[in-house]
Amino acid sequence: MSTLExxxxxxxQEALVVKSWSAMKPNAGELGLKFFLKIFEIAPSAQKLFSFLKDSNVPLERNPKLKSHAMSVFLMTCESAVQLRKAGKVxxxxxxxxxxxASHFKHGVADEHFEVTKFALLETIKEAVPxxxxPEMKNAWGEAYDKLVAAIKLEMKPSS
Structure with a gap:
């Protein structure tokens, strides 16, 4: 069986993910930002991966481009997890x-970045739905995240 299925x-696992996502969804913007701030707290060098942060003097927590990106990534990650079983794939x-x-490849995202992101995601969810x-919910979200990452990694090559 493919790891992407x-x-x-x-x-x-689906029930745990759906239940927690239902509770988090109304605060997705705020949680997305917390998620990214946690990533940067753990790995400050990760900020270099985001071109829109390079020359910004705006504090991270107030950066509109980061807020937008963070919400988009958090929503995509969570929606992907919720759909995983129903769709049968990422x-x-x-x-x-x-x-x-292609984007992750271009920006040099490596395995350790995905690991930090996973940790930050799980911590964000844990804080959002204490x-x-x-442990079962942590495992469910972790597995869903791992499947999403595996799908992204399969496509990590130069854009054609």
Whole structure:
């Protein structure tokens, strides 16, 4: 079975992801920004991967381009997780996997960046839904994230 397929994603995992996403979705903008601020707190050098941050004097938490990007990435990641079992594969709405892969390739995103991002995502979700957070929920979100990353990595090559 391909690691990109959602068949390994159980009904229970899906329920945990859907339940937590339902609670988080109204605050997706704020949570997306927290998610990215957490990434930059863990790995400040990751800021260099974002061209819109290079010459900005605006504090990260007030940067409109970061806010927009963070919300977009958080929404895409969470929506992909929610759809995983139903679709049977990783699905993304706003951008194709080819574009995501090419962009990540172009900017030199490496495995450790994905690991930091996973940690930041799980911490953000844990803080957003502390009353329902559990090891099972952590595993469900972790698996969904890993499948999304695997799909992006397959497309990480120069854009044609």
């Amino acid at each position: 959602g068949r390994g994603f159980t009904e229970e 699905t993304v709405r706003e951008s194709s996997l080819k574009k995501l892969g 009353e329902t957070w559990s």
